[in-house]
Amino acid sequence: MKVHVYEKAFLSIGGGMLLVFLGALAFATLGAGIHLPDRAGSIDPQAVRTTPPFDDPGVREIAPGKYEVVMVAQAWSFDPAEVRIPAGSEVTFRITSPDVIHGIHVEHTTINVMVVPGQISEMRYTFREPREHLIICHEYCGIGHHYMYGKVIVE
């Protein structure tokens, strides 16, 4: 097979670029331990409201400076819809859905996760600066999807 010398060069550079990208990917996952949302447990979606901790959603200070947000994403609201925490807190979100698929994106953070009925989504983030973040449902969940939002208020 004849391959033009320019084509060879182009494909080599392209292939090299890809290897660099793959190397970065391997470093991120295997080296730096940056992981995407993993399995964090399953739950019976019909029993969300009676299964701890989702029987009592809310924001809790589990230890000094450490918060847990137990959240139920349902059509068409987040429960709780307002999360108040002091700046510098490490917050773990534990979210599930009792009805359809939702998504949660806390604006200007890396909290961006799907909420699938039957699964528990877990995300950790440290809010450093005092400001307000929108919480947006970013997966279509029915006619009122665009009314589904909330706020994280970092004080």
Place this chain on the structure above:
Amino acid sequence: MKRKVLTGSLLAMGALLVGVSFFAIAQPLTVLPRMALAPGFVLTDQHGERLTNEDLRGKLVVYTLAYTGCGEACAPINRTMAELAARLDEVDTGGAPVRLVTISVDPERDTPAALRSAAEGLGADGQVWRLASGDPAMVRQVVGGGFEVFYEARDDGTIRFDPAFVVVDGWGITRARNRVGLPDVELLLDQLRLLGNEVRASTGVARFAYEAAHLFSCYAY
């Protein structure tokens, strides 16, 4: 000749690649993830003796939460622990002893004496299964900060908390947090068995296989 060397090295590398991929994807052995460092603590057990996380180093520990004034609400948790204690000899942990620790989420009222009478009711021997309590701030730090479980006193004097069974290995690393609903004893025994496998394989070449299982997140649950 040259081609033979080339083909040979190609095949060898291919085989290596296939081997590694096979391991990563087929996951011939699974482990429990190393989730976080388990909390350090100083608590007091039902005999008034000091219980620290260092005392439990080298042992597999199942922690759970309860309190003595809990009544029926804690009964399923205590039953699970009692059954677990009775069935520990079913799993081969590779010589690593297993300890069960019930931490009181009502440290103000659960004095060693209160714990002792509760332990007698439960059949906790104080050796394998210990009940522990301590400084309220310390308990908050261990349960909330370490095991990430929230609890608070209700107005009626009862304590609201989420049931949790946390499994910690001999290096003091949290390996499982069973915190949605009540786990059954089989699940806990299986988790101990997985840790036991790892303990048995902690020497020799097998250790690398287990390290690889961690590296490729071959997680059992």
Place this chain on the structure above:
Amino acid sequence: MIRTRFLLAGAALALLAALAAVAVGIRLAALPELHGTLLDPPLPAAEFALTSADGGAVGPQDFRGRLVVLFFGFTNCPDVCPLTMHRLGSAMEELGDRADQVQVILVSVDPERDPPAKVDEYAKRFHPSFIGVTGSDDELRTVTSSYGIYYARTEVEGALGYTVDHSASTLVLDRNGGLRMIWPFDTTPEGMASDLRYLIRR
């Protein structure tokens, strides 16, 4: 001819692909003999802000890009602390010009008798680059507990009045702030230096 070239190109590709596999293999098989528990992938390590000698807040997050070695002790400590600190100092000597890649932090768990300046001065006795910090009991409880360390006062007879029992392990955080290694008490300076060299290299 074309066949050979194709084979060569294939070999080059397979080589690159296999490099990844080999890299993984090396990490597993060609590990130097380690003297503590290596955590791979690293565990999350808590940030903290304890008080340094100049009154400022210091934590491992201030030393990203360097390895951070954490040890918890106190200045009146009769055996464990001076021994460990001495070994850490020797390990730093052993590291030579690599020593600037490592920051040792001594956290005093006896805030009553160890003001920050005293801890710092104590730490610097073992190596000029060491720093010592401390904080209130509440702060220390959070920090130690999240690093799997306990400490507790024990009353003793004598002039000191009390001593502090505490975990004797030493922790190493990697450049990104992840917990990478735990050394038991009896780790030798050579062992520490060898492990640190490995962690600097990777």
Place this chain on the structure above:
Amino acid sequence: MSTTVARPAVDVAAPVVQRGVVDDPSGFELSREQTALIRWNIYLGFAAVGVAMFHGLAQALSYAGINVLGWFPGLQTYYQGLTVHGVLNALVFTFAFANGFLSLTTARALSRPLNRWLLHGAFWSLVAGVVLLGYAILSNQASVLFTFYAPLQAHWTFYLGAALLVVSTWLTAANLFLALGRWRRDNPGERYPLMAFVSVATYAMWVIASIGLAVQVVGYLLPWSLGLIEGSDPLTMRTLFWYSGHPVVYFWLLPAYVSWYLMIPRQVGGKLLSDPLTRMVFIMFLLFSIPTGFHHQYTDPGIPAFMKALHGVMTFAIFFPSLATAFAIMASLEMGGRARGGRGLLGWIPKLPWGDPSVTAQILAMLTFMVGGATGLINASLSMNRVIHNTTWVPGHFHTTVGTAVALTFMGIAYWLVPMLTKRELFGRRIALAQAWIYTVGVLIFARGMSAAGLDGQPRRTFMAEAPYMPDAWLVPGYWTAVGGSLMAVGITLFFVVLLGTIFFGRRLEKRPDMPIAETVHPASRKGWEPILDRWPVWVAVAVILIVIAYGPFVISEMPPTLNTPPFRLF
């Protein structure tokens, strides 16, 4: 059923000529019936775009806070319109066009007619599918978007309609495989004509890829919507959808690649550089496009992070054949430009036939696709995905890929295909040229707006005109989106002027124009290793192995599915 004897094309400019029937149409013309069926497939596809366009315009305007939904007869919600837009554009348009176009290329390349029953079957099942989907969506019983995630439950006609769309592609695939098999029987030892090879490769990929969709829809959603099954397992449903949902992207794109590789070079007066590389590119799409679905589920809970990373790696691998394509096509364009007198480093560019709307539209589509490729890599990156997942960045990305690279290429193809199918001259060449430019400018402005807002966290698929939250950062990008979307709508309207003008008012031609088929500088060889490229069983087997590796462990761990989520109708 006679096969034409291969005869070298007479072309003095070509030092190496491609052997094979594709250059010689003598003695081959599809029957009126088959031509008509193919023509109606193309019409049906574009009719879908015509309807979808209005909804697209309404959605683009809604990002600027302008709500025109009230003017749509029969439309009850924004999401109903979004479902129409997605289903018609992403499924009906692309399936119909691919069915028609690749049937034609295969028949033409092999110089043999297709099976008329399969051709009829494919067309009518597509029509039936569209009717059922239309009923379900227009009666507002299926506002579930084109991704139809369970447990949102649509009317059963929606799922049956979707299944029929897939069935039509399978019937087309059967037709192509049959034709290729017959050709092989008549030409033992010959290399497959390149154009037939790439057309069939496209369908081979899609048949393997569509199994997920088929299992999901027929095996599960249809009986579920009829009440035969109670609960659902949303995570498994999502996984099955994205098993097909990523490769479907390549099923949209590959017909455009067929044109870029095999027709554009001839249209610009150049040549295709390499036959074996072209085949390798299509084989790589067959191999790598399917085991990548988890990159749509990077942020899903319940899927092991390692499996996601593995799919990420595969996703990067699929970038390679697109890189090879970029070079090959650019090289043919340059050859064409130089053959037309272009000198200097870039002097060949203005010499390209920019007056040919078919060429202009497709070159603009390629240029836009470069933006799409770059944004696609960002989507595929594990860490960056967290910033843009499910934001308007994503539609910003895919309107430069399927929305332009594919759609505008199909329109460009139509500028020679419709004259060929109708034996009428293209109507309004200048309008067609204007269409290509306006649409491209429109989509670039549109994508600029969508991407910028996406980086600021604006959610996709959301009725922004009525959302109670609207940070200032989304305002200006929203105007970009609306302006760009309006220009796109103008572009498509102009396309319909040309299309309908050609069909109804185009000057009748004496002779049916032929398909532009490129010659190859390095043609296929019967010697050496190259014939292995034509060994389908090998490549299908490798593809299946890769799929088993990528999906096997997860599927096993999810078996049996826990069907404990009840259905919901929230629209």
